[in-house]
Amino acid sequence: MTHSIAILGASGYTGAELVRLIATHPDLRIAALSGERKAGQPMAAVFPHLRHLDLPDLVKIEEIDFSGIDLAFCALPHATSQAVIKELPRDLKIVDLSADFRLRDPAAYEKWYGKPHAAPEMQAEAVYGLTEYYREEIRAARLVAGTGCNAATGQYALIPLIKAGAIDLDEIVIDLKAGVSGAGRALKENLLHAELSEGFHAYAAGGVHRHLGEFDQEFSKAAGRPVEVQFTPHLIPANRGILATVYLRGEAGAIHDALASAYKDETFIQVLPLGEHPSTRHVRGSNFVHIGVVADRRPGRAMVIAALDNLTKGSSGQAIQNANLMLGLDEAAGLMLAPCFP
Amino acid sequence: MTHSIAILGASGYTGAELVRLIATHPDLRIAALSGERKAGQPMAAVFPHLRHLDLPDLVKIEEIDFSGIDLAFCALPHATSQAVIKELPRDLKIVDLSADFRLRDPAAYEKWYGKPHAAPEMQAEAVYGLTEYYREEIRAARLVAGTGCNAATGQYALIPLIKAGAIDLDEIVIDLKAGVSGAGRALKENLLHAELSEGFHAYAAGGVHRHLGEFDQEFSKAAGRPVEVQFTPHLIPANRGILATVYLRGEAGAIHDALASAYKDETFIQVLPLGEHPSTRHVRGSNFVHIGVVADRRPGRAMVIAALDNLTKGSSGQAIQNANLMLGLDEAAGLMLAPCFP
Amino acid sequence: MTHSIAILGASGYTGAELVRLIATHPDLRIAALSGERKAGQPMAAVFPHLRHLDLPDLVKIEEIDFSGIDLAFCALPHATSQAVIKELPRDLKIVDLSADFRLRDPAAYEKWYGKPHAAPEMQAEAVYGLTEYYREEIRAARLVAGTGCNAATGQYALIPLIKAGAIDLDEIVIDLKAGVSGAGRALKENLLHAELSEGFHAYAAGGVHRHLGEFDQEFSKAAGRPVEVQFTPHLIPANRGILATVYLRGEAGAIHDALASAYKDETFIQVLPLGEHPSTRHVRGSNFVHIGVVADRRPGRAMVIAALDNLTKGSSGQAIQNANLMLGLDEAAGLMLAPCFP
Amino acid sequence: MTHSIAILGASGYTGAELVRLIATHPDLRIAALSGERKAGQPMAAVFPHLRHLDLPDLVKIEEIDFSGIDLAFCALPHATSQAVIKELPRDLKIVDLSADFRLRDPAAYEKWYGKPHAAPEMQAEAVYGLTEYYREEIRAARLVAGTGCNAATGQYALIPLIKAGAIDLDEIVIDLKAGVSGAGRALKENLLHAELSEGFHAYAAGGVHRHLGEFDQEFSKAAGRPVEVQFTPHLIPANRGILATVYLRGEAGAIHDALASAYKDETFIQVLPLGEHPSTRHVRGSNFVHIGVVADRRPGRAMVIAALDNLTKGSSGQAIQNANLMLGLDEAAGLMLAPCFP
Structure with a gap:
């Protein structure tokens, strides 16, 4: 069964890596791509290496209709992510690739990131995304916080x-x-x-x-x-x-x-x-x-x-591995690409 | 339907690239890998990036039982290839990645490669492997000569x-x-x-x-x-x-x-x-x-x-594209990997 | 005899290359370095590889006393250079590394750079800095326009x-x-x-x-x-x-x-x-x-x-070669550094 | 006063680096260059970046007349160096860039390099070449052992x-x-x-x-x-x-x-x-x-x-710094080249 996903912040490297991996993923379909400063542009203008794919144009987040989206990857900058995620539909599954939900303790967050967290209740809810150690929690999670690479x-x-x-x-x-x-x-x-x-x-x-x-x-x-x-x-x-x-x-x-x-x-x-x-x-x-x-x-x-x-296991690959679990798919779906050497 | 393939000369870069691409190919299975100087070694010792794959060890070509092999990729050095291919079973489909069968004219071969061709009858039989221009001939070919990159x-x-x-x-x-x-x-x-x-x-x-x-x-x-x-x-x-x-x-x-x-x-x-x-x-x-x-x-x-x-469209990807045609598969099978950027 | 020079725009790569070359030049001494956005900083903060040199701090151009300066290198951005050079003392020798004085024809300048020249009279005076072809003119010049690399x-x-x-x-x-x-x-x-x-x-x-x-x-x-x-x-x-x-x-x-x-x-x-x-x-x-x-x-x-x-023969080395001529020095002074390989 | 030097093993990177540095050294002149496998070739054929220099052709070591040589740099492979140095004139100053004379203890040499030393008496004589720590010993030394980088x-x-x-x-x-x-x-x-x-x-x-x-x-x-x-x-x-x-x-x-x-x-x-x-x-x-x-x-x-x-402070630059001391020159002669960035 194909699941529709959105990528918020698709104009950075982790966004591009998500698209690269999903391009050959058997069960995920990209329904929306956001990029604030590049809204209105086709993805091929921002990342010409993705030119062969049939992708939606970049839009602003508020233009996305999340009703048909099963899961959103948030590849937004640190601090931006928490503000955006707070406003997303409560039943949307989210894998966040920023640092915003990695630390469970609000005091630790403030210590390392220099200001109070804007969504402490979601911080408490988020599951740490190191798949091999939080597999069961991730399967049941609504919000997963990708780890630092x-x-x-x-x-x-x-x-x-x-x-x-x-x-x-x-x-x-x-x-x-x-x-x-x-x-x-x-x-x-x-x-x-x-x-x-x-x-x-x-x-x-x-x-x-x-x-x-x-x-x-x-x-x-x-x-x-x-x-x-x-x-x-x-x-x-x-x-x-x-x-x-x-x-x-x-x-x-x-x-x-x-x-x-x-x-x-x-x-x-x-x-x-x-x-x-x-x-x-x-x-x-x-x-x-x-x-x-x-x-x-x-x-x-x-x-x-x-x-x-x-960019892969340290970020976007991990995010897809977690999304696979959250969506009930094979954990390795789309992720068996062999390393590119030389 | 899965086809069994062999890669002769698997210890070079085009050999490794064939394995990389076949690793996620839906219809091809690697049955044999040869590497003269590295015979006896596991592929992971020669190319550690392929460590996660369940691959046969490298052997010498004469150790390979071609009876169950549907198609062989020859990634051998120039000049070696013609000598090896001459001895392979007559009904084995072959995609050669060397320069040995690219030139149809024996005189041209001798001019550019400095000595007479060792298998001129096969040279005449070989189809030039630029897929988009020789698609129909490749579909019917037994021996396809991969192009220079x-x-x-x-x-x-x-x-x-x-x-x-x-x-x-x-x-x-x-x-x-x-x-x-x-x-x-x-x-x-x-x-x-x-x-x-x-x-x-x-x-x-x-x-x-x-x-x-x-x-x-x-x-x-x-x-x-x-x-x-x-x-x-x-x-x-x-x-x-x-x-x-x-x-x-x-x-x-x-x-x-x-x-x-x-x-x-x-x-x-x-x-x-x-x-x-x-x-x-x-x-x-x-x-x-x-x-x-x-x-x-x-x-x-x-x-x-x-x-x-x-290494991909210029060599091993082209070889698989041609093999797909020769085996009656979807021409693009296994080849839709998105470019790896950055 | 040692000549005092100034480098205007010393925080870019051609500025740094001038300093690198002058560091072992027998006859030139750096008396002033300008860098608008980095004014007030020591050169070592902007280019730590020059840390061992005893250099003046970066200043704004208007802070430089040109009375003791024999020659100024202008490594400023295109278009900025002409505005700055217009205001420099009339008897100061200048080697400009920008594109501003390379084209002798005001119409050609406007065609390629998109706007009229701000100092057309100096444009006429400037000698094109391809040393081997304008050696005699450069020797006599007050303003030399370094070529494009x-x-x-x-x-x-x-x-x-x-x-x-x-x-x-x-x-x-x-x-x-x-x-x-x-x-x-x-x-x-x-x-x-x-x-x-x-x-x-x-x-x-x-x-x-x-x-x-x-x-x-x-x-x-x-x-x-x-x-x-x-x-x-x-x-x-x-x-x-x-x-x-x-x-x-x-x-x-x-x-x-x-x-x-x-x-x-x-x-x-x-x-x-x-x-x-x-x-x-x-x-x-x-x-x-x-x-x-x-x-x-x-x-x-x-x-x-x-x-x-x-950066060397295409820009800063050429500039010093020209400065050597303008100052009556050996044309090759300070420029015999062997290439750095590997 | 100019000193004549020889570089034994001039076809490797440390040899080339010695030539690069000596090219602008005020007091050293290259009188002989050896390279066993490349004997007979001009240095420009082996290192085209040194083409502008007037250098002797590469010869075999036995062809060198050491009578007019003040100091030899030995940039030979490990183990080769000790055999060669043993045969050089007893009054020739030598800076060895190999590992052969770095360890003073014959047992330590055998432990780390896997066989007994061929010239233990010279091993005892050699001064360890970390200039800042052995300056006085180096000044008086006949044989200095360059350190590992x-x-x-x-x-x-x-x-x-x-x-x-x-x-x-x-x-x-x-x-x-x-x-x-x-x-x-x-x-x-x-x-x-x-x-x-x-x-x-x-x-x-x-x-x-x-x-x-x-x-x-x-x-x-x-x-x-x-x-x-x-x-x-x-x-x-x-x-x-x-x-x-x-x-x-x-x-x-x-x-x-x-x-x-x-x-x-x-x-x-x-x-x-x-x-x-x-x-x-x-x-x-x-x-x-x-x-x-x-x-x-x-x-x-x-x-x-x-x-x-x-290649510089870790090897050839250090060697020249030591040679300067051994020859009674300014320790920094020829070594004040500024780093090459970018």
């Missing part, structure tokens, strides 16, 4: 280890490298090709990156006690991909066992043989996560390395 | 114009820019990242590039008289994509009309509105071709610009 | 051939590929890394690119009759470099002779042996031009391929 | 902190990202542009990277006790640059003070204001090191981030 990567590496008690919770370092599309289509000087290519750097080091709010929330929940990690993101001259190198106190063998066991039935999460290193290029354009474990030369220390595509 | 790009821009008499046949310049994957996975110094990135250059200028053999053959056939173009390929620091900028004597309006008319029913060929420029990034990872036409400031001169992905 | 590349390939009568003046095609820094530090969506990398495209085809004004002016002057070329620029995913592939009617041998003869005493222009192809990566970061000539397979046709670094 | 980066970040007692020596994590030129010009599949670009990955994790031998040696020496760090290198799709992100137990303020104090008189080492992040793009092509310090949100933890260009 960095946050997802770190959690895939760490949640099973925290739950299994396989690591020292006070000594976790996450060194994360991310391609540039995670920063979106914003016109910022540091995102220009001439600025970004052929160089790399850390940013937001020292505990100020907002995805720490998600780490704190989810790691502490998994541990049953407060957990704070040391986290530094880096910007890498590639368009897609996140690689998290996690430094841990724990035995590599037990760590590998815990990960392999946790993910043995998961379609999208591949734990590599002990000692192998994953690469972002091997998940590019796909919904897969590759996780490797390597023992350090010093006993009792290990590295876990996780790779995913920020 | 550069050759395909130029032909999509020019064949309708030659047939329509819309251009001066003696004044055709094809300036072609190609990403690096077209050169394959060969260990050559000039293909190293440190050599190639952040720079660009022409190569094989002056009429020595082998794809000229295809241009000469197909353009002369379309014109009913000898046609020789001026052709310079360039190597661009990107992995995928070919852009052909064709300089012509002719009226841009008539040229645009001829192209739009020729391709109006083609699924994979998109003619842009007059004056628009295509980009390789908008066809990346897909089977689509984008063609633009721009008038020069001097009346009677125009540019036609064509873009495609060398 | 694309325009310089095409002229190095063609001027000797036009002068030598070695080519058909009505059949010149310039297919030009340029790295992204030529577009400057402007915040444009199509200059983002995620948009630009891994793809390439033509733009401004069909005779609308403004550098055609320079081609028309200089080629017609060299020929003594109107010359109009067919010109298509392309944007390539690399930061630096321009490669012009020029398609010609003429004998390759005579063409090579004309180029080799014209440039035999030029420090910065290297004509490669007949048949060799230049590459932008081999001139990156330097003031050198590499020019190759290849014969086509059809007698009487040839390709000339020229490569330079748009 | 990764090893240099980590040491610039850590040695002052170890000496100052500012950090916990048992809790040091070095997450290092490196551009591809550090791997040299070797023909390896994983160094191809199509493999490498648009992706990133860790390699040699878990304490197997050979530069750990240098870390162990130098950190333990500085500490006066054994120090073992946890170290993971990553390969980033850029040609030049190393960024080391070091996770530490210690107070950020004290750490910043120790670094600022240690490097306050160093020409090439720039400590950024507390809280700023360095970038590899801001040192590209130069001999500078940029070091940043950021406090973690958890008191008592901090990150130190160091950036340098692996």
Whole structure:
């Protein structure tokens, strides 16, 4: 059965990625696309790579008739999303890709995002969208909050280890490298090709990156006690991909066992043989996560390395995986595209 | 109905691209993969991005039992292919991705490839694989010769114009820019990242590039008289994509009309509105071709610009499109993947 | 003897390139740097790669005391430059890097830039800055107009051939590929890394690119009759470099002779042996031009391929070369930096 | 006074970088260049970007007359270097860029490089080439062993902190990202542009990277006790640059003070204001090191981030800095080139 969906905020990269994935999804049909500044334009003018598709033109959100829509993806900017979602029909299923509903605690939201939440009651209702860990809640949810792409990567590496008690919770370092599309289509000087290519750097080091709010929330929940990690993101001259190198106190063998066991039935999460290193290029354009474990030369220390595509598994692919659950479809429907290499 | 296929030479980029595309093809099943130097290895060791697929290990060609195979894709190096294909079962359908069967004239083959053909009788039998122009012959063929990726790009821009008499046949310049994957996975110094990135250059200028053999053959056939173009390929620091900028004597309006008319029913060929420029990034990872036409400031001169992905429409996607025809399947089966941007 | 210079518009790429080159120039000293929007900031905040230099902070132009300045480089945006230069002291030597003074004919300026010139008397006074062709005029000039970077590349390939009568003046095609820094530090969506990398495209085809004004002016002057070329620029995913592939009617041998003869005493222009192809990566970061000539397979046709670094020889290096002449210094002072490869 | 130098192994990237830097060095003259496999060729055939220089052709080492040579740079492969150097004249000054003489302890050499050293007496004589820490020994040395490029980066970040007692020596994590030129010009599949670009990955994790031998040696020496760090290198799709992100137990303020104090008189080492992040793009092509310090949100933890260009400060620039000292020249002679950005 085909379900009609709307994409709000379709002129950014996560919006385009949703359309790309839905283009070959067997059960979803795009009924409406919004783009405030580009309303009135055909999608092919905004994203010429989608030219072959028969898509509705971009409109303003208020022009959309939601009566025939089964589910809306909200790919709007942070803060905008909560204001928009508050006004949508109460019975519309929503997968939100912004940061607005990721943190359950209003105080945590205010701490990391700098102002009070505009829809705290919906914040309470929202289910955190890390599919493999919230599958049952997502199936029943009306509003699912897509995770941060960095946050997802770190959690895939760490949640099973925290739950299994396989690591020292006070000594976790996450060194994360991310391609540039995670920063979106914003016109910022540091995102220009001439600025970004052929160089790399850390940013937001020292505990100020907002995805720490998600780490704190989810790691502490998994541990049953407060957990704070040391986290530094880096910007890498590639368009897609996140690689998290996690430094841990724990035995590599037990760590590998815990990960392999946790993910043995998961379609999208591949734990590599002990000692192998994953690469972002091997998940590019796909919904897969590759996780490797390597023992350090010093006993009792290990590295876990996780790779995913920020636009797919880290954002739009995850959103479709969640939508599939919410609509009663096969969880993997439309998401089995193989990575695009080279 | 599912058809069993084999991929000979699966350890190169066109082999990997065939697997990527077949991974979500509804009617094809990979029964055998060969790779001479990597025989015995699982495909995931050679191409970790295919790790999630349940694939046969790489074997040597002589280990393959072709009795249950409906069609073989040959992604072997030039010259190797003809020797291998000569020994394959006579009733096996074959799509060859090498240059070995592209030229119908043995003398032309010897001129461009430097030695006599080893299987001239099969050379005569082979159908040239530019799907949109040889559709009926391909449907009935046993052996289809995939086109050169550069050759395909130029032909999509020019064949309708030659047939329509819309251009001066003696004044055709094809300036072609190609990403690096077209050169394959060969260990050559000039293909190293440190050599190639952040720079660009022409190569094989002056009429020595082998794809000229295809241009000469197909353009002369379309014109009913000898046609020789001026052709310079360039190597661009990107992995995928070919852009052909064709300089012509002719009226841009008539040229645009001829192209739009020729391709109006083609699924994979998109003619842009007059004056628009295509980009390789908008066809990346897909089977689509984008063609633009721009008038020069001097009346009677125009540019036609064509873009495609060398590994997909220029090679493995084309091969599957042809295989679909040969097997009686929907021509577009498995090939509607949207381009992967950004 | 050390000369004091000012750089107006030092917060863009050509400004930064001037500083980079002057950092090791034996005879120039930077006395003032302007940057309207970044006035008050240290240069290291705007360009951290210049952190090790002892530079004046950025100021507004009106804050600069020009009394001790021997020469000013104007790296301001087009149109802004003419307004600023009009107000500078009459005895100040100026090298302008904008497009404002490149066209000698006010009508041509208005045609290509869309409005009348604000300082037509200075337009008449300005000397065109293609050093090798205007050396004597530049030596005596007060105001030198730096050339367009694309325009310089095409002229190095063609001027000797036009002068030598070695080519058909009505059949010149310039297919030009340029790295992204030529577009400057402007915040444009199509200059983002995620948009630009891994793809390439033509733009401004069909005779609308403004550098055609320079081609028309200089080629017609060299020929003594109107010359109009067919010109298509392309944007390539690399930061630096321009490669012009020029398609010609003429004998390759005579063409090579004309180029080799014209440039035999030029420090910065290297004509490669007949048949060799230049590459932008081999001139990156330097003031050198590499020019190759290849014969086509059809007698009487040839390709000339020229490569330079748009920020150096195409802009700031050229500007310093001209300043050296204007100040009575060795023309090559500070400009012998070897290309930075890989 | 001009000194004559030879470069042994001039056909690799560090050899080319030596030539690039010496091209504008006031006191060095290249008298001989060797390249075993490319002997007989002009340097311009091997590295066309050096075409403008008047250089000797490549020869075999045994063809070089060392009688007039003041100093030889050995840019030969690891293991080859020790065999060659053993046979060079005893009074020839040598800067070796290979790994052969970095480890003072023969047992350590055998552990990390897998076989006994062929010239242990010279191993004992060699001075470790981290200029800022061995300046006096280098001035007097006959044989200086250039450091590993990764090893240099980590040491610039850590040695002052170890000496100052500012950090916990048992809790040091070095997450290092490196551009591809550090791997040299070797023909390896994983160094191809199509493999490498648009992706990133860790390699040699878990304490197997050979530069750990240098870390162990130098950190333990500085500490006066054994120090073992946890170290993971990553390969980033850029040609030049190393960024080391070091996770530490210690107070950020004290750490910043120790670094600022240690490097306050160093020409090439720039400590950024507390809280700023360095970038590899801001040192590209130069001999500078940029070091940043950021406090973690958890008191008592901090990150130190160091950036340098692996081919310049990490290798050939360092080699020239050392040669300058050995020859009694200004330490910075020829090395003040500003970074090449963008």
